[in-house]
Structures are given as C-alpha cells and as structure tokens.
Amino acid sequence: xxxxxxxxxxxxxxxxxxxxxxxxxxxxxxxxxxxxxxxxxxxxxxxxxxxxxxxxxxxxxxxxxxxxxxxxxxxxxxxxxxxxxxxxxxxxxxxxxxxxxxxxxxxxxxxxxxxxxxxxxxxxxxxxxxxxxxxxxxxxxxxxxxxxxxxxxxxxxxxxxxxxxxxxxxxxxxxxxxxxxxxxxxxxxxxxxxxxxxxxxxxxxxxxxxxxxxxxxxxxxxxxxxxxxxxxxxxxxxxxxxxxxxxxxxxxxxxxxxxxxxxxxxxxxxxxxxxxxxxxxxxxxxxxxxxxxxxxxxxxxxxxxxxxxxxxxxxxxxxxxxxxxxxxxxxxxxxxxxxxxxxxxxxxxxxxxxxxxxxxxxxxxxxxxxxxxxxxxxxxxxxxxxxxxxxxxxxxxxxxxxxxxxxxxxxxxxxxxxxxxxxxxxxxxxxxxxxxxxxxxxxxxxxxxxxxxxxxxxxxxxxxxxxxxxxxxxxxxxxxxxxxxxxxxxxxxxx
Numbered sequence: 001x002x003x004x005x006x007x008x009x010x011x012x013x014x015x016x017x018x019x020x021x022x023x024x025x026x027x028x029x030x031x032x033x034x035x036x037x038x039x040x041x042x043x044x045x046x047x048x049x050x051x052x053x054x055x056x057x058x059x060x061x062x063x064x065x066x067x068x069x070x071x072x073x074x075x076x077x078x079x080x081x082x083x084x085x086x087x088x089x090x091x092x093x094x095x096x097x098x099x100x101x102x103x104x105x106x107x108x109x110x111x112x113x114x115x116x117x118x119x120x121x122x123x124x125x126x127x128x129x130x131x132x133x134x135x136x137x138x139x140x141x142x143x144x145x146x147x148x149x150x151x152x153x154x155x156x157x158x159x160x161x162x163x164x165x166x167x168x169x170x171x172x173x174x175x176x177x178x179x180x181x182x183x184x185x186x187x188x189x190x191x192x193x194x195x196x197x198x199x200x201x202x203x204x205x206x207x208x209x210x211x212x213x214x215x216x217x218x219x220x221x222x223x224x225x226x227x228x229x230x231x232x233x234x235x236x237x238x239x240x241x242x243x244x245x246x247x248x249x250x251x252x253x254x255x256x257x258x259x260x261x262x263x264x265x266x267x268x269x270x271x272x273x274x275x276x277x278x279x280x281x282x283x284x285x286x287x288x289x290x291x292x293x294x295x296x297x298x299x300x301x302x303x304x305x306x307x308x309x310x311x312x313x314x315x316x317x318x319x320x321x322x323x324x325x326x327x328x329x330x331x332x333x334x335x336x337x338x339x340x341x342x343x344x345x346x347x348x349x350x351x352x353x354x355x356x357x358x359x360x361x362x363x364x365x366x367x368x369x370x371x372x373x374x375x376x377x378x379x380x381x382x383x384x385x386x387x388x389x390x391x392x393x394x395x396x397x398x399x400x401x402x403x404x405x406x407x408x409x410x411x412x413x414x415x416x417x418x419x420x421x422x423x424x425x426x427x428x429x430x431x432x433x434x435x436x437x438x439x440x441x442x443x444x445x446x447x448x449x450x451x452x453x454x455x456x457x458x459x460x461x462x463x464x465x466x467x468x469x470x471x472x473x474x475x476x477x478x479x480x481x482x483x484x485x486x487x488x489x490x491x492x493x494x495x
Contacts, residue, residue: 412434
C-alpha cells in the first residue's frame with residue numbers, strides 16, 4: 001500500500017495510468033461499457049473525510065427502512081400509473097436531490113430548475129422531476145404533481161424483475177480485470193473499499209444491476225414525449241441507468257454544473273480513453289457556468305463525436321436575486337464559504353483578532369449542514385461564537401448572501417465562480433487543489449490570494465477595505481427559463 005495525502009489531481013493521474021495500462025473500455029455487460037461507473041466510484045473511495053461520520057445501522061434504523069419500503073411498495077401501483085400518464089404529456093426530465101433545494105415562501109425549490117419548470121408550465125410544456133429521496137414531502141414542493149422518487153422507480157424495477165419468470169442471460173466481459181484489481185490494491189492508499197466493492201464478483205453484480213435498470217428505464221420512457229433530460233450531479237448510481245437509457249433512446253442528456261470544476265475533478269476532467277462514440281453512461285452535454293469549466297470538458301469531449309460542454313452561466317444566480325426580495329436579517333458581514341466542517345486555525349485566530357469589530361457568516365455546504373454541531377462546538381471552544389454565525393444553506397440562497405455581504409472568503413469551490421460572476425473579488429484561501437481549479441482567476445487578478453496561510457497575512461488583507469463592497473449591484477441577467485432555451489439552442493446546433 002502506498003501512503004499518500006489525498007490530492008484529487010494525483011488520484012486522477014492514477015486513473016489515467018489505469019486507462020493506459022488496462023482495456024477499460026472492454027469491460028462490458030451486454031455491450032454496456034461500465035468503466036465510467038468504476039472510475040468515479042474508485043476515485044471517491046479514496047476521499048476519506050475525517051470530518052464526516054456514517055450513521056450507525058441499528059435495529060431501529062433497520063425497522064424504519066423496512067417500514068418505509070413497505071409504504072413505498074403499497075403506493076407503487078398509483079405512482080406507476082401517474083408517472084406513465086405524466087411522461088406521455090411531458091417534454092423534459094429533471095433529476096435532483098433534496099440538498100439542491102432552498103426554502104422560499106414555505107416551499108422548497110430545486111434552485112437549478114424549479115423556476116424554469118414553472119415558466120415552462122405557463123407555456124403548456126410539462127416536465128417530470130425525479131428526486132433521489134424515498135421520502136418526498138410533496139406538499140412543500142412547488143410542482144408536487146410532477147415529482148417522483150427515483151429510488152422508488154428502481155424498487156418498481158426490482159419487483160418487475162422478480163415477477164418475470166425465466167433465467168436472464170448476461171454477457172459479462174472483464175478482460176485483464178484480475179491484473180487491474182491487484183494493481184489498484186498496490187497503487188491506492190485506502191484498500192478496504194476496493195477489497196469490499198471492486199472484486200470481479202461485485203463488479204459483475206453492479207454491472208448487471210446497471211444494465212437491468214437501464215433496460216427498465218428504456219421500456220418506461222419509450223413512447224413518452226420526453227426530448228431532453230437534465231441531471232444535477234450525474235455521477236450517482238441512481239443517475240447512471242437513466243442517463244444510458246435516455247442516450248440510447250435519442251433523448252438529449254445534460255449535466256448541469258452544481259459546483260466548482262477544475263483539474264483533478266475525476267468526473268469532468270481527462271477521460272483519456274473516451275471512445276469516439278462516447279460513453280452512454282455519461283451525459284451527452286455538459287451545462288457549464290463559465291468558459292473555463294466548459295473548456296475542461298471539451299478538452300477531452302471534443303475528441304469524441306458525442307460529448308460537448310457549453311458555457312451558459314449559473315441558472316440560479318439571477319433567479320434567486322429576483323425571487324428573494326428580503327435581505328438577510330444580519331448585515332455588514334464577511335461571508336466565509338466552508339468546504340470543510342471545521343475552520344482552519346489561522347481563520348479562527350483572524351476572527352479572534354477582530355472580535356466584535358467584524359461579523360462573520362459561515363456558509364456550510366448543504367451536505368455538511370447536518371454536521372454543524374461540530375462547527376458550533378469549535379466556535380464555543382475557541383470563544384468566537386458571538387462573532388460568527390452559521391448560515392442555513394436551505395434558508396438563504398448563496399447569491400443573496402453574497403449580494404448583501406461586505407466581502408467573501410473561500411477555499412476553491414463553486415462559490416468562487418458565483419462571486420466573480422456577481423462582480424465580487426473574493427479572497428481565495430489556499431488549498432491543495434487551488435491552482436488546479438482557479439489559476440486563471442489568480443492570473444487575471446479576479447481574486448485575492450494570500451501569500452501564506454497565516455492569520456497575520458489574512459488580517460493585513462482584511463484591513464484593506466477597498467475590495468470589501470460585496471455584490472450589492474443589482475443584476476439584470478437572463479431568467480432561468482431563458483438560460484434553458486439558450487442551452488437547448490446550443491445543443492440543437494451541435495448535432
């Protein structure tokens with residue numbers, strides 16, 4: 001085993017080595033190339049985050065899962081009929097998760113597409129929305145009659161499979177896989193997840209499940225009115241079968257960028273063995289926020305006849321400012337984009353230095369917010385709880401927080417792109433992948449880069465107030481619906 005510090009670009013280099021050494025595109029189940037799923041899951045198996053913990057699987061939690069499963073099964077017949085009816089009348093599919101939703105007037109909007117879905121409905125263009133949760137509180141969703149559970153859809157597929165008699169035949173091809181497995185164990189630091197989920201038996205089972213789900217989705221979508229499908233965070237076991245089904249049916253597939261992109265992002269950067277016909281498990285199109293993000297995909301996508309990226313902007317930035325008229329209750333604050341659960345020591349020391357002279361708002365990632373107790377404990381232990389508050393990302397949209405802040409500080413993340421897009425000049429805190437993601441912003445002086453990770457350096461920057469004017473200017477960009485139409489014009493022209 002090789003001891004290594006986690007570095008996304010280093011992991012990607014190892015993946016590219018694997019792509020060069022082994023016949024990854026020959027790994028197929030009934031002709032379905034499964035390398036995209038193996039590559040992304042292998043990469044994420046090496047991202048062992050010490051600040052997150054898995055929930056314990058207790059007898060009570062198992063009972064709750066069984067109870068929830070039975071509820072889903074009882075509702076499936078009605079859900080099935082409703083979904084089939086809705087698909088025939090709909091033009092677009094949207095896929096997202098609860099972490100992409102924000103609260104507005106008591107309703108939870110998917111920030112990347114719900115506004116556009118409403119505008120489309122006014123033009124008599126219906127949509128179907130798949131959510132990755134099994135527990136859907138549809139009463140709190142703005143388009144409740146259009147929302148369906150994606151995991152429940154696969155439960156329906158599993159039940160359908162069991163009810164169909166006869167032994168299924170699968171052609172599984174994994175040439176050179178044993179050698180790859182040994183190589184992976186010698187190359188990567190975290191071998192436990194590889195031993196657990198990457199044996200030939202496990203991969204075969206996973207590939208067959210992907211194929212079966214894809215075929216079921218094709219049968220379901222065939223004859224529908226769907227022309228375009230949009231995915232938020234495409235690299236999920238729930239998303240892949242739907243992407244492949246849509247691609248094989250000629251339905252346009254597009255991943256909407258939901259965060260920062262840069263060198264080392266294994267899902268978007270350097271697919272060195274992408275075949276000329278592309279991967280059916282990957283989206284055909286990639287909706288990028290800016291030209292640099294699009295260029296990252298097109299660097300390899302342009303080598304295929306299939307994959308392309310288009311820079312259209314963040315669909316939520318303008319929409320959120322248009323919808324949220326009321327500013328946050330707190331004012332005159334510095335916004336800190338959190339990429340980890342806890343604050344670095346030098347940032348804590350900076351907050352301590354300014355004391356009650358500065359107000360700090362700590363913005364956690366939606367998936368991190370459930371771990372906020374750890375951050376709250378840190379604030380109390382370091383005596384800065386009166387100067388810093390934790391913002392709920394589902395209550396206040398990030399563009400709104402940016403619009404009313406004095407300035408922003410963040411490690412490399414999608415929030416940096418949004419800040420620059422809004423005319424801000426954020427302080428880009430150092431991280432291992434900083435130059436991989438935002439070298440162009442540093443070169444163009446669109447961000448402030450501290451010379452070192454010290455409180456002294458950061459304090460000196462904060463004493464200079466020339467950059468601290470927030471994103472106060474009112475934006476007059478395109479509505480969300482217009483951006484979707486723009487994207488669809490781009491993709492239509494690429495065919």
